[in-house]
Amino acid sequence: MSREQLSFVRSHMLPEAPPPTAETGAIKWLRENLFSSPANTLLTLVSAYVIFKIVMGAAPWFINGIWDSPSLTACREILGGKVGGCFAVLTERWNQLLFGFKYPPELYWRPTLAFVLLFVAVAPVLFIKYLPRKLLVFTGLYPFIAFWLIWGGPIATPVFALLGVLVGIFVYFRLLRTSAGVAVIAGFLAALVFWILSGYLKAPFDGFLAMEAVASRDMGGFMINLMLGVVCVSLSLPIGILLALGRQSSMPIIKWICVVFIEFIRGVPLITLLFVANVVLAYFLPPGTNFDLILRVIIMITMFSSAYIAEVIRGGLAALPRGQYEAADSLGLDYAQSMQLIILPQALKISIPGIVNVAVGLFKDTTLVSVISMFDIVGMIRGPILASPEWNGVYWEVFGFACVLFFITCYGISQYSQWLERQLQTDHR
Amino acid sequence: MAAETQMKISDEVAIEIVKMNKWYGAFHVLRDIDLTVYQGERIVIAGPSGSGKSTLIRCINALEEHQKGSIKVDGTLLSNDLKNIDKIRSEVGMVFQHFNLFPHLTILENCTLAPIWVRKIPKKEAEEIAMHFLTKVKIPEQADKYPGQLSGGQQQRVAIARSLCMRPRIMLFDEPTSALDPEMISEVLDTMIQLAEEGMTMICVTHEMGFARKVANRVIFMDQGQIVEQNEPEEFFNNPQSDRTKLFLSQILGH
Numbered sequence: 001m002s003r004e005q006l007s008f009v010r011s012h013m014l015p016e017a018p019p020p021t022a023e024t025g026a027i028k029w030l031r032e033n034l035f036s037s038p039a040n041t042l043l044t045l046v047s048a049y050v051i052f053k054i055v056m057g058a059a060p061w062f063i064n065g066i067w068d069s070p071s072l073t074a075c076r077e078i079l080g081g082k083v084g085g086c087f088a089v090l091t092e093r094w095n096q097l098l099f100g101f102k103y104p105p106e107l108y109w110r111p112t113l114a115f116v117l118l119f120v121a122v123a124p125v126l127f128i129k130y131l132p133r134k135l136l137v138f139t140g141l142y143p144f145i146a147f148w149l150i151w152g153g154p155i156a157t158p159v160f161a162l163l164g165v166l167v168g169i170f171v172y173f174r175l176l177r178t179s180a181g182v183a184v185i186a187g188f189l190a191a192l193v194f195w196i197l198s199g200y201l202k203a204p205f206d207g208f209l210a211m212e213a214v215a216s217r218d219m220g221g222f223m224i225n226l227m228l229g230v231v232c233v234s235l236s237l238p239i240g241i242l243l244a245l246g247r248q249s250s251m252p253i254i255k256w257i258c259v260v261f262i263e264f265i266r267g268v269p270l271i272t273l274l275f276v277a278n279v280v281l282a283y284f285l286p287p288g289t290n291f292d293l294i295l296r297v298i299i300m301i302t303m304f305s306s307a308y309i310a311e312v313i314r315g316g317l318a319a320l321p322r323g324q325y326e327a328a329d330s331l332g333l334d335y336a337q338s339m340q341l342i343i344l345p346q347a348l349k350i351s352i353p354g355i356v357n358v359a360v361g362l363f364k365d366t367t368l369v370s371v372i373s374m375f376d377i378v379g380m381i382r383g384p385i386l387a388s389p390e391w392n393g394v395y396w397e398v399f400g401f402a403c404v405l406f407f408i409t410c411y412g413i414s415q416y417s418q419w420l421e422r423q424l425q426t427d428h429r
Numbered sequence: 430m431a432a433e434t435q436m437k438i439s440d441e442v443a444i445e446i447v448k449m450n451k452w453y454g455a456f457h458v459l460r461d462i463d464l465t466v467y468q469g470e471r472i473v474i475a476g477p478s479g480s481g482k483s484t485l486i487r488c489i490n491a492l493e494e495h496q497k498g499s500i501k502v503d504g505t506l507l508s509n510d511l512k513n514i515d516k517i518r519s520e521v522g523m524v525f526q527h528f529n530l531f532p533h534l535t536i537l538e539n540c541t542l543a544p545i546w547v548r549k550i551p552k553k554e555a556e557e558i559a560m561h562f563l564t565k566v567k568i569p570e571q572a573d574k575y576p577g578q579l580s581g582g583q584q585q586r587v588a589i590a591r592s593l594c595m596r597p598r599i600m601l602f603d604e605p606t607s608a609l610d611p612e613m614i615s616e617v618l619d620t621m622i623q624l625a626e627e628g629m630t631m632i633c634v635t636h637e638m639g640f641a642r643k644v645a646n647r648v649i650f651m652d653q654g655q656i657v658e659q660n661e662p663e664e665f666f667n668n669p670q671s672d673r674t675k676l677f678l679s680q681i682l683g684h
Contacts, residue, residue, distance in 0.1 A: 326492050327529035331543035331595060332519030334511070341542060345533050426533055426575040 061085050071390035089394045090401050093385055097401065100220015100375050101384045107152070107212060111223050114149040117142060118230065126416060129423070150227070153213040156205035160198040164191045216294040220375035222405055227294070228376075229363040229409075232301040236362070237355070239302065240309030241348075245339065247314060258310070265307035271368055273300040278372040297369055305362040312354035316347035349424045356417040360410045367402075377402050441468040442501075443599055443630045444489060449498035451484060451654075458484050459495070460654045468598070471631045473641040473662075476651035477677060482634040485651070486601045489632070490521045503598060519547050522592030526604040528584040530576035536563070536587050537572040540594045548595065555594070562590040566620050582613025586620050593624075600624065602633040638682060642666060650674045 034044040064084030068091065069075040075086040090097070099108055121142035124135035144158035168191030175183035219227075246258035265273075277296040320343060328338035348355075370379030381398045385391050391398075444466040451459040459481045466472060474482045487493040489500060491507055491514045500507040502517045531539050540559035544550045550558070563569045566586035568579075576584055585605055592600060602621065606614045618640050625631055625644045635641065641648050641662055648665040650658045650673075658665070658674045666682075669675045 321527075321529075323525055323527050323529035324531065327523075327525065327531070329492060330490055330518055330521075330523040330525075331591070332515050332547045333543060334515055337546050341546065342531055346531075349533065424533070426577060 067091055072393055085397050086394055087397055089385065089391050089397055093380075093391070093398075096221060096380055096384060097377060097398075098221045099223050100218065100380060102218035102220065102375075103214060103223075104212070104218075107214065110149045110152070110211070114146040115223075115226070117145065117149075121146075126420075148211070150219070150223075151214055151216075152211040154202075154206045155209040155211075156202050160202055161195065164194040164198065167191055167194045216292050219294070221380050222377040222402075224294075224369065224374060224376040225363070225366045225406075226409075228298060228301060228366040228369065231298050232305055232362055232366075233359045235298075235302045236306035236309050236358075239306035240313055241344065243306060243310035244313035244317060247310065248317060261303075262307045262310050265303055266311070270301070270304050270365055271371060273304055274368060274372050276300065293374070297372075297374070301362065301366065305358055308358045308361075309355055312351050312358060313347060315354065316349075316351035317343065319350050320346055349421070352417050352421050352424075356413060360413055363410060363413075364406055377405065439468045442466070443468045443470070443503060444632075445499075445501040446489075447499050447501075449488065449495050449500060451481075451488060451493065451495045451497075458654050459488070462498070462656060464649070464656065466599075466630065466632065468630055469628050470647060471625045471629075471645050472633070472647045472649060473645040474632065474634045474649045474651060475636065475638070475641065475677070476657075480651040481654040482651050483603050486523075486603060486632055486634055489599075489601060490518050490523055492523075515547075519543075519595055520597055521599045521601060522595060522597035523601045524585070524588050524592055524603065524605045526607050528576070528581070528588045528608075530584055530588055530591070532576050535573050535575055536568070536579070539576065539587060540591045543591070544594050559590070559594050562593045563587070565593070565623075566590045567616075580613060581609045582616045585609065585613075585617045589617075589620055589624070599630045599632070602631065602635065604634050604636070606635065606637055636681065638666070650677065652677070 035041045060083045062085060064079065064082050065087045066075045066078050066084060067087050069078060069086065069088035070092065072086055072089070075088055095105065095108060099111060103111070121139045124131045124133070124139055141162070144162045147161075148155060148158045168187040170187075171190040172183045172187030175186050243258050243262055246254045247262065249255045249258070274297060277300040278293070281291070281296055324342055324346065325338070328342040333341065367376055367378040369376050370382065373379070375383060381402060385398060386394070442465060444464070446462050446464040449459060449462040450457070462485060464485075474485065476482050484493055488495045489502060489507075495507075503520055505513055505517055507513065507517060530536075531542070534542065537556060537559055540563065541552065541555040544555040544558060545552055548555075560569055560572065563572055566589055568583055568586055568590075571579060571583060571587070576587065579587065589605075605621070606617050609617060614637070618637060621631070621633070621640070622644055633640070633645075645662050647659055648662050649656055650665070650669075650671075652673050658669065658671050660670075665674075666678065669678055
């Protein structure tokens with residue numbers, strides 16, 4: 001080749017062109033994904049056979065299922081030797097599975113309404129970009145409404161609790177100018193003082209707008225799992241953030257309190273903490289104090305999961321480049337501002353998969369309360385339902401139902417978190 | 430020093446560093462730094478890597494702590510008092526080698542964040558200021574994009590605009606062009622030159638000697654944590670005094 005042929009000058013730039021239109025279609029997909037090689041073809045056929053066998057085995061169990069029958073023996077008689085599930089246990093014990101066996105049936109509407117309102121309360125937090133911020137007011141009120149609906153009693157109890165919170169917030173904002181630390185402590189103390197005082201003030205209002213009270217020990221079923229899951233997740237996230245920040249603090253006392261708390265809680269099985277909540281805690285409390293069992297369990301599960309969430313968030317904080325801290329500092333933002341505006345939004349975004357992991361785990365762990373004789377859905381199944389003469393021997397149907405309930409909830413959480421991650425993606429990699 | 434009186438642009442002292450020392454553990458990074466910067470001065474700090482140039486300017490806005498000596502910025506003594514530190518930081522803008530834009534915020538939000546939260550300026554007004562400075566660095570049309578969608582040079586210009594939105598009295602540049610592709614260096618330098626022409630007090634750590642020649646009214650050469658030589662750019666480049674400076678210049682201007 002001569003020298004002239006090698007030299008080249010482009011006379012015009014090439015315009016942007018679309019990629020060649022790929023051949024698409026089901027057959028191409030099948031060939032590429034299922035039958036691309038002999039080994040692949042063999043695997044496809046074997047898998048198809050296995051799936052076929054499973055479906056053929058399970059289908060009659062579902063199709064022949066009995067949905068209306070008073071007991072297992074009656075159900076088996078109807079089936080007459082055929083394979084089939086006794087789903088009648090679900091319809092017959094539906095309310096027990098959801099609300100427990102002691103919750104007054106005429107009051108079922110109250111937890112149901114609380115459950116429906118839960119979605120209204122959670123939506124503005126989950127979809128903050130798409131819903132007006134004013135709806136967050138309802139989210140703030142929801143805990144008090146839900147408490148009143150589920151436990152009943154005079155409306156004064158949640159109202160005074162709410163007023164205490166408002167007093168605390170008011171004191172916090174009044175003192176915020178002087179020092180954030182003082183404001184937090186003073187706000188907390190103010191709320192506490194208000195609650196103690198309101199204990200004396202409340203009596204005259206006890207008859208006012210009082211709903212029939214339901215004791216904690218009368219609650220049960222999936223309701224308990226949901227209550228514990230929602231309360232503990234929403235409490236342990238802020239506590240976990242504080243613990244994670246505390247662990248990074250330059251103040252040694254705060255740092256060591258956080259480290260000791262996290263390491264201790266993480267080193268102890270949840271079940272032992274629940275036994276502590278159930279039995280041991282009572283020894284430390286003054287005699288006669290009626291410290292609600294559900295409240296004790298909530299405290300223990302929250303402590304447990306906030307320690308885990310703190311470590312997940314610490315991972316997120318560690319993943320941020322130092323330059324982000326420096327840029328925030330160099331602009332004159334103070335510690336609280338740089339955490340709130342720069343560091344946490346990014347660290348939490350990185351931590352979403354880990355946080356969801358803890359949240360889903362926590363939600364499923366709420367079934368552990370069945371070992372301290374609380375009748376959550378697993379406690380209900382193992383206790384009142386399986387022990388009853390009518391339904392002794394029904395396992396697949398009831399435990400399968402519990403699985404389905406948990407799966408729907410956890411899968412929902414997981415899908416939401418993936419959607420949220422896509423929403424927050426700004427780096428366009 | 431006779432030269433110093435000529436170099437003075439004003440009598441107003443912007444930064445006064447006296448006998449400042451810094452250690453990383455046992456390692457003595459900065460040794461007896463004495464430096465007075467007058468309002469309106471444009472100073473370029475050069476030197477081999479590890480000579481403490483970046484550490485020096487990071488001490489000025491307290492990103493690094495010094496252990497001995499004193500630093501006064503705009504009359505405020507830099508101490509452990511957080512209020513003083515935050516005050517100084519809001520007066521001193523800083524541009525980093527790796528831009529350090531906030532990736533979760535849009536360009537506009539990056540620029541309005543500090544004015545809104547630190548200066549307590551209303552959002553509307555902060556956005557106007559931000560657009561003003563984004564126009565000045567010639568990227569107003571990118572205001573609604575995220576940093577990840579911009580080129581390196583554009584990101585660095587946003588970083589400059591972000592600092593300017595705080596209306597700082599002093600700007601620190603920590604190797605602003607070192608992480609950029611060669612094609613993008615000049616757009617950032619042009620922005621810096623424009624800023625210098627408007628009379629901003631600037632301290633730049635940079636290896637861009639052309640920029641130093643053109644813009645600086647004083648060049649400082651550092652080695653082993655000390656100021657080895659400082660002079661007007663003409664004198665500094667054409668007639669370096671110390672052997673260490675001569676060696677450094679021959680190495681970076683050699684080809």
